[in-house]
Amino acid sequence: MKKIAIIGGGIIGSTAAFYLSQLSDCQLTVFDFPQGQATRASAGIIAPWLSKRRNKKWYQLAKDGAHFYQKLAVDLALPKTIFNHSGALFVRPEETLPDLLNLANERIKEAPDMGEIELLNGSATKKKLPLLKEMPSLYLSGGSQLDGSSYLDHVQSILKTKHIPFVQEYVTINKKADSWEVQSQGQTDTFDALLLAPGPHLKKLLAPLGYRVDIRPQKGQLLCFQTPFQPTSDWPVAMLEGEADVIPFSNGKILVGATHENDAAWDLTPTTEAYKQLTDGVARFLDSSVSLMDYPTTYQVGTRAYTSDFAPFFGPVYDDSSLVVASGLGSSGLTTGPYIGYLLANYFANQQAVFDCYQKSLTNYLSKRERPTDC
Ligand SMILES: Cc1cc2nc3c(=O)[nH]c(=O)nc-3n(C[C@H](O)[C@H](O)[C@H](O)COP(=O)(O)OP(=O)(O)OC[C@H]3O[C@@H](n4cnc5c(N)ncnc54)[C@H](O)[C@@H]3O)c2cc1C
Known part of the structure; x- marks a missing residue:
């Protein structure tokens, strides 16, 4: 059975965990250290349709994200x-x-x-x-x-009934030959694939692996x-x-x-x-x-x-399909986050990646450094 770790238990990570538990029989663990978490601090408005932003892909994502709430609510x-x-x-x-x-x-x-x-x-x-x-x-x-905040409590209580571990620890990651190590205080677990949904912490999480990430x-x-x-x-x-x-x-x-x-x-x-x-x-x-x-x-x-162009990015990293990332949701992440979580759960379950209509190539936001750094 495939072992997948989700790092970040905000709206993306929690929603992805729910759908992944429905769509696949993988062994799932969620790691979340909720410090400054945007989802619990958010205002809660879902009404993207009159936005004056000119980024058509972002608008498509926000529109479809708002529509997705019909399914999510059910x-x-x-x-x-x-x-x-x-x-x-x-x-x-x-x-x-x-x-x-x-x-x-x-x-x-x-x-x-x-x-x-x-x-x-x-x-x-x-x-x-x-x-x-x-x-x-x-x-x-x-x-x-x-x-x-109530949404996350609700999803986490569902995950609990499905016996999906929700570990409240800050973690780091490490690539092994064909697996991933996730390290928390005093413990190391091994996984086949990772979904990183840690909000702005993505930059720090990926820096030791040599990735440069456009996030502030x-x-x-x-x-x-x-x-x-x-x-x-x-x-x-x-x-x-x-x-x-x-x-x-x-x-x-x-x-x-x-x-x-x-x-x-x-x-x-x-x-x-x-x-x-x-x-x-x-x-x-x-x-x-x-x-x-x-x-x-x-x-x-x-x-x-x-991100520099205020647009989110998500999907498998170009040089490693076992590493999936999602970040940069900015001020509209409650609107887009559940849908992104659902799309990523589908990616893990069926290898479906229909993301191009919603974003520029991931390489606009994430690239490999010559030498890894600490942050
Ligand atoms: C004040 C405010 C108001 C907002 N209002 C709205 C609104 O009205 N409508 C709207 O659509 N959007 C709104 N947003 C935006 C929305 O809340 C965010 O875009 C969205 O919640 C981001 O979700 P996320 O899952 O990407 O990240 P987050 O919710 O930030 O979750 C990421 C989680 O990962 C954890 N994490 C990070 N690194 C690690 C690690 N190494 N190990 C373990 N855990 C880690 C973090 O601590 C955090 O708990 C608002 C945001 C704020 C701050």
Whole structure:
């Protein structure tokens, strides 16, 4: 029986483990040391269709990733508290809404998951999401929210029932003649193949093997307000102008976020600057009777992985088909991550690799150095 190790138990690694356990009878182990993990820190918006990014392959991946949630929700029996078709509001200056509506009407031809498209006036927007002032918006009923942390708990509990080991250790890897060693504190295990889904840590993990990886860490902070508001379960997510979005969850939890900090490296400290930036950013959109800042507040802080062209990459490494990588998901990894995990599980199970329509060649992001280095 083939032995496969998945390194990284975020949204890619956990989803891949679930599908691999369904599609193949391999012997699977997941290693995860959840430090600064992006999935548990994330905001949870799944609504990629009105993105202005010009990278067509990325858009295809994001669109198909959003569509994949229909299958994922059924396969994993996701409850509404984890994955909710809440709809999404795009709150924008009134004069820009006709262009956004045109874009939505164009994109829905290829993406029926967008659902109903409605141009809302101020009072209709406020009726959908009472936290907001009366401001016009574009509403897509197909927008969704995912609670990343609860999603991982849910998948991990399924993996447990399938007796798949989930080892909470930071590991390093080492290539042997026709196998891989995975080393954690005091223990070495041997595997036939590896799936590396360690977010921005991919660079460090592969450096000793001589690979150069185009990845940088980006700090993201968001604020979590525990409010008494009820019922919040049918409130849509609101994508506002600027960096602060509002994401209401079913139990009165309201997220506001997130920052995109390129110079913070691996730092995970919550900062007063982020609090000010996010609360200032959202203030002009909130109804004057809503003072989120009066409620208990916590931070969620994580490290995203970014490539130079902001696009993710995934698949078998060109010179070694037993080594599969996935990283660089940036700000939209909740949208694309489960689908990438599914595609990679299919690769291991059936050697199917239909990845070209979603990304440039892997060699754009990963190449071999002449001499290995430590990081
Ligand atoms: C604040 C914030 C808000 C976000 N909001 C959204 C959003 O609204 N919508 C959206 O689509 N996306 C969002 N994202 C992006 C999304 O969360 C990420 O792109 C996605 O979760 C990345 O998943 P991943 O599995 O690649 O990595 P991660 O979730 O980071 O998981 C990688 C795991 O591997 C572990 N690991 C690394 N190296 C090792 C090692 N050597 N040994 C063992 N374990 C290791 C890490 O510690 C980590 O636990 C947000 C991200 C942040 C930070």
